[in-house]
Amino acid sequence: MDQHIAETAGYHDEQWHSHGHQKESFVTKYIFSQDHKTIAKQFLITGMFWAVVGGALSSVFRLQLGYPDMSLEWLRPILGGWITETGQLDPEFYLAMITMHGTIMVFFVLTAGLSGTFSNFLIPLQIGARDMASGFLNMLSYWFFFASSVVMLISFFLETGPASGGWVIYPPLSALPQAMQGSQGGMTLWLVSMAIFIVSSLLGSINYITTIINLRTKGMTFTRLPLTIWAFFLTAVIGVLSFPVLFSAALLLIFDRSFGTSFYLSDIYIAGEALSHQGGSAILFQHLFWFLGHPEVYIVMLPGLGITSEIIATNSRKPIFGYRAMIGSLLAISVLSFIVWAHHMFVTGMNPFLGSIFMILTLIIAVPSAVKVFNYLATLWRANIRFTPGMLFSIGLVSFFISGGLTGIYLGNSAIDIQLHDTYFIVAHFHLVMGAASFFGMLAGVYHWFPKMFGRMMDAKLGYIHFWLTFVGVYLIFFPMHYIGIAGFPRRYYSWTNFDVFNSFTDLNIFVTIAAIAVMASQFIFLFNFFYSMFKGRVAPANPWKSNTLEWTTPIRPEHGNWPGTIPNVYRWPYDYSKPGAEDDFIPQNVPFSQTLESNFPHENDLIGLEKEEEGIVIDENETH
């Protein structure tokens, strides 16, 4: 195995050497690039574009919820006919906006933007590879994502508006064009866009998995992988197993919509006529959808957890507590994520016995999640913490993960879920635990790896301001929603004034709206910092955070191929921070034990002999070439 890796690395060295001198054109370098670092930046910028769109949508519908009587006439230049004659938001467009907000945030920002950016950027750099296993597939993965983005964007400009049946697109609502305008052309484009998106996601995931299994540098065993890589690896595995199921669900929906089949439709009378569809099951779609939908939550969450594990350890100057337990809990979460989907369906009329089973399985998943939190806390205990912006956002993630995770215990309990299902309680829950938490993971990653991406530092003080405004703001948005949800307010309501029981909390809704707009506004601090620092930021040192992982052994601005010479070998795990006896408070992964005699543990001294033998093999290999 080791020999094989060495051979691969050797082969790559030669290949890269001969390619290094060729001038790349603008198109191959920045547009149709096969360099994983460029592709990562493409994913990041596209993800940021979508995050702004998704955030802007939420600001507008929060205005509707906070100030239902407010005139939105000033939006007419953008929204045109979607503003009614009285200056209000059209109720169907309201639904379109929440649908697009959900779709964009879950798929385009937190799946493609997060995994696409950091899996692409970090996998080759942290495992010590020249690039992804297939640079070409990687490039295709981005351009499929781009195509799917374009299709989704076009749907905004249809006369009948974009898809508006909620991001879960439950049929029959999404299947019947008569049911709402958004189920006409908008829904078709949504399905086309998602089909292309799934192709992109699969190409990416397969590449990540292959790269991690095959292209690790010499000495980089699975138990020496940074937790980021473990998280990306499991995320990709989950994606490969679950996205095809969404694809099949979407395909059947396309058949129902366009070719007269009845997979999901039965006994429907709508718009004055009885349809001929019979024998289908609307619940079938929900099972298929959530078989992706629930793992999707972890596809969104795991990269964030991986990124924070790395950043917290680095900035605590301390090994991550319970490295193996962290891997174990990631594995447990990944496996369990496939067998909890029906907890989204407790009150759909599903057999109550099935509800019991899914309740048990769901609450089991809380155990590995709790272990992760405790391990983070133990890592911070007696640490020496540097509050870099990345570290702040990582701590924020842990806080959201705790707050949002605990409310999962309510919702996973089917008896309590009866009341809370589809209320603002669930909105609060998932926005904290998967929305804000993963978003913070993404921001933490950007702050932390910006120096590696662009060779410059982001401004730390702006980062602090951005963090505190966002962190406090997110809590001000989502914490009050728990109370609104306990009071029973249903989600996806255009207005609550029709009901006496929901005709309260106008003050709290105004409060939430103000907080939401403030958080949205403070993201522009980040955007400014990002683009300004890209060109004018201070030039980064080689290893700005004094981190152990391999990416910091590359040049400040690595070329395609990452390392100019041979790829460094790996001798130790990535978390040797503040090791007793060591001079510095960090020992990078590529430092052999033979050079750190003063800090080695007895079992590590035993490895020195092995290191020498292995080096011998490498030299032999080079001679034979």
Add this chain to the structure above:
Amino acid sequence: MFEVAIGLGVILVLVILLLLFRVQSLLNVARGSDKKIESTSNRVNGALMLLFFIAAMIAFFWYSISAYDDYSLPVASDHGILTDKMFWITTIITGIVFVLAHALLFYFSFRYQYKESNKALFYPDNHKLEIAWTIIPAIVLTLLVGYGLKVWTQITADPPSEAEVVEVMGYQFAWRVRYPGKDGELGDYDYQLIDAVNEFGMDFTDKDSFDDFVPSEIHVPKGQPVLLKIRARDVLHSVFLPHFRVKMDAVPGMPTRFWFVPNKSTEEMRQETGNPDFNYEMACTEICGRGHFSMRLILVVDEPEDYKKWYDSQEPFLSQNPSYLSKVPEKLLDLASIASGIDNKN
């Protein structure tokens, strides 16, 4: 003109901010303060961690206690008492974890902020600790699951045979209810028979449907089990009775059900809430289109004797719409006239 002035003002402010930012970062470079790790920024961030925790906890407890009456909905069903109790037990358990975990998170962040003189403790693992915090949550969750299962099984058990049956049908965008009438049996239906008047698609070849009635409000008796037979005729809807802790989706082509025991009459609830206009309401909680937010139906809980009076005074659908007699098969016509009470009227 006014807009232009505002626009210029905004640009001016942005330029000033940009300049301030530039000056600040140049100053940092000149002072070399960005090289220092044990900096003011680090101390400020550490202090803010603790400050945030204290402020957030005060706000959390203050609001949770002072606004209790605003966010807690009075409960009016037997099983609702059980689920509410479980809700609050879960709240206590998770509340403790919530406060403790955050206390540690923010206190550690504050306490162990960077000091030049300090070195972090190399502490990669501790198996006993890890096993402990795997097993303890597992035990707590097992207890919660066990308790939840018990309540869930009770709620979803088969309805008692004496339960009052009410059919609820959702469509875009309203609810309709149908009662079985004197015979206590709901008649068959078929979605192909639906028209503008016969919204349920009642099948008048079935004699059970002759006395079914379709009121504009839903009435249920206090203290007796009520079985909602739920269906939808176009897209998904979801029956939500917030005060009764009842929620169940309405699915086209797949009838669902939910049974519960209302234990406070509308009158009693009016007294309890001090609101003479109080009414129980039914809402929709599954997105169903443009009018999703307006699917309101009033539900009245009567004392059993009032309920009986109301029930007996209702006129069957067939009697209200005698033209549907034409759908009744020849040999059942007499029966239909009697059951629907058309005979008595003439």
